[in-house]
Amino acid sequence: MTESDTSLRDRLVDAGVELLAAEGLQALTLREIARRTGVSHGAPRRYFPTHLELLSAIARRGFADLAERARQALDRETGGARARVAALAGAYLEFALEQPGMYELMFRHDLLESGRLGLRETSLPLFSLLTGLIAAADPGADAPRVAGVLWANLHGLAQLWRWRSLQLATGEEDLAALLETVLVAHLGPGGGR
Amino acid sequence: MTESDTSLRDRLVDAGVELLAAEGLQALTLREIARRTGVSHGAPRRYFPTHLELLSAIARRGFADLAERARQALDRETGGARARVAALAGAYLEFALEQPGMYELMFRHDLLESGRLGLRETSLPLFSLLTGLIAAADPGADAPRVAGVLWANLHGLAQLWRWRSLQLATGEEDLAALLETVLVAHLGPGGGR
DNA sequence: CCGAGTGAGTAGACACTGTCTACGCGCGGC
DNA sequence: GCCGCGCGTAGACAGTGTCTACTCACTCGG
Numbered sequence: 117m118t119e120s121d122t123s124l125r126d127r128l129v130d131a132g133v134e135l136l137a138a139e140g141l142q143a144l145t146l147r148e149i150a151r152r153t154g155v156s157h158g159a160p161r162r163y164f165p166t167h168l169e170l171l172s173a174i175a176r177r178g179f180a181d182l183a184e185r186a187r188q189a190l191d192r193e194t195g196g197a198r199a200r201v202a203a204l205a206g207a208y209l210e211f212a213l214e215q216p217g218m219y220e221l222m223f224r225h226d227l228l229e230s231g232r233l234g235l236r237e238t239s240l241p242l243f244s245l246l247t248g249l250i251a252a253a254d255p256g257a258d259a260p261r262v263a264g265v266l267w268a269n270l271h272g273l274a275q276l277w278r279w280r281s282l283q284l285a286t287g288e289e290d291l292a293a294l295l296e297t298v299l300v301a302h303l304g305p306g307g308g309r
Numbered sequence: 310m311t312e313s314d315t316s317l318r319d320r321l322v323d324a325g326v327e328l329l330a331a332e333g334l335q336a337l338t339l340r341e342i343a344r345r346t347g348v349s350h351g352a353p354r355r356y357f358p359t360h361l362e363l364l365s366a367i368a369r370r371g372f373a374d375l376a377e378r379a380r381q382a383l384d385r386e387t388g389g390a391r392a393r394v395a396a397l398a399g400a401y402l403e404f405a406l407e408q409p410g411m412y413e414l415m416f417r418h419d420l421l422e423s424g425r426l427g428l429r430e431t432s433l434p435l436f437s438l439l440t441g442l443i444a445a446a447d448p449g450a451d452a453p454r455v456a457g458v459l460w461a462n463l464h465g466l467a468q469l470w471r472w473r474s475l476q477l478a479t480g481e482e483d484l485a486a487l488l489e490t491v492l493v494a495h496l497g498p499g500g501g502r
Numbered sequence: 503c504c505g506a507g508t509g510a511g512t513a514g515a516c517a518c519t520g521t522c523t524a525c526g527c528g529c530g531g532c
Numbered sequence: 533g534c535c536g537c538g539c540g541t542a543g544a545c546a547g548t549g550t551c552t553a554c555t556c557a558c559t560c561g562g
Contacts, residue, residue, distance in 0.1 A: 124510085124511090142419065145547085145548070145549090146548080146549060146550095147547080147548065147549080155511070155512090156511065156512050156513070157512095157513095157548095157549090158511075158512065158513075158514095158550090158551090158552095159510080159511050159512080161549095161550080161551085162509085162510060162511070165550095166549080166550080167548095167549060167550085220418060223468070225413060225471070225472055226335065239474065239478075240477070240478060243478045260478070260479040260480060260481070261479055261481060261486075261487065261490055262490070263478075263479070264469075264475045264478055264479040264481065264487065265462065265466070265487060265490050265491055265494065267465070267469065267475075267478070268462055268465035268466040268468075268469050268470075268475065268487075268491075269458065269461055269462040269465055269491075270465070271464075271465035271468065271469060272460070272461035272462055272463070272464035272465030272466070272468070273458070273461040273465070275416070275461075275464065275465070275468075276457075276460065276461050276464060277461075278418070279418055281432065282457045282460075282461065284433070285432075285433060285436045285453070285456075285457055285460070286453040286454055286456070286457040287453060288453070288454060288457065293454075294454065294457065294458060294461075297454055297455070297458050298458055298461075298462075301458065301494040301495050302494050317539085317540085338518090338519070338520090339519080339520060339521095340518085340519070340520080348540070348541090349540065349541050349542070350519095350520090350541095350542095351521090351522090351523095351540075351541065351542075351543095352539080352540055352541080354520095354521080354522085355538085355539065355540070358521095359520080359521080360519095360520060360521090
C-alpha cells in the first residue's frame with residue numbers, strides 16, 4: 117500500500133486540489149472528486165457531511181499554500197521593511213495568477229459566508245504579518261487600516277487583471293508596473309533600494 | 310394585457326433581476342426564472358440559447374443600473390473634480406453593497422471569460438468617465454493607470470467588506486473612513502470641500 | 503473460538519439542474 | 533381555405549448533491 121494507507125479524507129482533498137488545478141472550479145464536483153479518488157460517490161459523506169465542507173477543506177489547503185509561499189518570499193528578501201512588503205504583495209499576486217482556480221475557490225462568497233472557513237485560521241495570520249511589516253516600514257501610519265486597504269487593492273488587482281479588464285481598460289500590459297503604482301499609493305514613494 | 314405584451318425576452322430578464330435581488334445568485338436558475346415568468350422551462354431557449362446567455366443579459370441590466378446611479382451621483386455633486394471622483398466611488402460602493410447578488414453576477418469570472426459580456430458596452434464607459442475625472446482632478450497624473458488601480462481598490466474593498474473580512478481584520482466598522490483612505494492614497498490628500 | 507457490534511464504503515433512489523428534440527397550436531399571407 | 537412558421541410545451545437525458553438502506557471485513561469480549 118503506497119498511498120492508500122493515508123486516510124481517505126486526505127486523499128479526497130488531494131484529488132480535489134489536483135482536479136481544481138487541472139480543470140478549474142466548476143469541475144470540482146463531489147462525484148468527480150470521488151471518482152478520481154477511486155471511491156463511490158457516497159464515500160466522501162463519511163468525512164465531509166456536505167459538498168461545501170469538502171470545498172472548504174480544499175480551500176484551507178490553498179491558504180496554507182499561500183502562507184508557505186509568502187514565507188518563502190520573505191525569506192528570500194533581504195531588503196528593508198518596504199521591500200519586504202513589496203515581496204509579500206508580489207507573492208500574493210503571483211499565487212492568485214498561477215493558481216486561479218484555487219484563488220477563486222478561496223474567496224468564494226458562499227464559502228466565506230458560511231462560517232465554515234474561518235478567517236482566523238486562513239487569511240488572518242497573513243494579514244497580521246502584512247500589518248507588522250507596514251508598521252515597520254512607516255511607524256507613523258495607521259498600520260491596520262493601510263494593510264486592509266492595501267489588501268483590498270491587491271485582491272482587486274488580481275481579479276481584474278485575471279479577466280483582462282485592466283489590460284483592456286488601461287492599455288497597460290505590465291502587471292509589475294501596476295503593482296508598483298499600488299505600493300507607491302499606499303506606502304508613499306519608496307526609499308527602498 | 311398590462312405586462313404580457315412586452316416581449317418574453319424582457320420579461321425573463323425582469324424576473325431574473327427580481328429573483329436575483331430576492332434570493333441571491335445561486336437561486337438564479339434557468340428553470341426558476343421560467344417558472345416565475347409563467348412559461349415552461351424550454352421557453353427561454355428561444356431567446357437565450359444557453360443559461361449563460363440569459364445571465365449575461367441580466368448582468369448587462371446591472372451595468373446599466375450602475376451607470377445610471379453613477380450619473381445621478383455626479384449630477385448631485387456640485388464640487389470640484391476630486392469631489393466628483395469621491396461621489397463616483399461612493400456610488401460604486403453603494404451599488405455593490407446594496408445589490409450584492411447583482412454585483413456578484415456582474416463580475417463572475419465565467420461570464421467575463423466567455424466574451425459574451427463585452428466590457429466595451431458595460432464597465433468601459435464608466436471607466437473612461439472615471440479616467441476623465443481623475444485627469445481633471447490631477448492633470449499631472451497618469452490618469453488611466455490611476456483610474457485602473459483605483460478601480461481595483463474599490464472592487465477589492467467592496468468584496469472584502471461584503472464578506473466582513475476587512476471588519477474582522479482591521480477592526481474598522483466605518484466603510485466611509487476606508488473609502489477616504491483609498492481616495493487619499495490614489496489622489497493625494499484632498500483639497501476637496 | 504466465535505458471534506455481536508461497529509465503522510467504512512457501496513448502491514440506489516430522489517429531487518433538481520441545463521440541454522436537446524419532437525411535438526402542437528394559433529395566426530397571418532397567399 | 534389552407535399552408536407555413538414563429539412561439540411555446542412536454543418529455544427525455546445526463547449529470548449533480550443529498551439521503552438511506554445495505555454489505556462486509558474486522559475487532560473485541562465472553
